[in-house]
Amino acid sequence: MAKKSVIARQKKREATVAKFAEKRAALKEAGDYAALSQLPRNASPVRLKNRCQLTGRPKGYMRYFGLGRVMFRDMALAGKIPGVKKASW
Incomplete structure (x- = not known):
């Protein structure tokens, strides 16, 4: 698991991006x-x-599910992700 401070920093960045999104778009439009x-x-x-x-x-992020590969595998094997099952042929 990542350090709590790194996760908190990322959440803070996400909030800042959301806060200034409109203003950035307007300034880019105006040049x-x-x-x-x-x-x-x-x-x-x-x-x-x-x-x-x-x-x-x-690392190992799966965009469609919003999970890393390790957690995706654990949840898929536990049956917590609908429609996902282990492949066998």
Whole structure:
């Protein structure tokens, strides 16, 4: 599991991106790059990192499920993800 501080930092970035999304879009539309550079750096969506919703793991992220590969496997084997089952042929 990722450190609590890293997960908290990510949540804070997500909130900042959501807060400034409208303002960023308006400034980009107007082409006012000087004012755009005055916004907080964490307001840019590029600074977000996809992380597992349960553990905060940054690598092995499966976008469709919002989980890391380890938690996805555990939940799939336990039958907690509908429509997913172990392949066998």
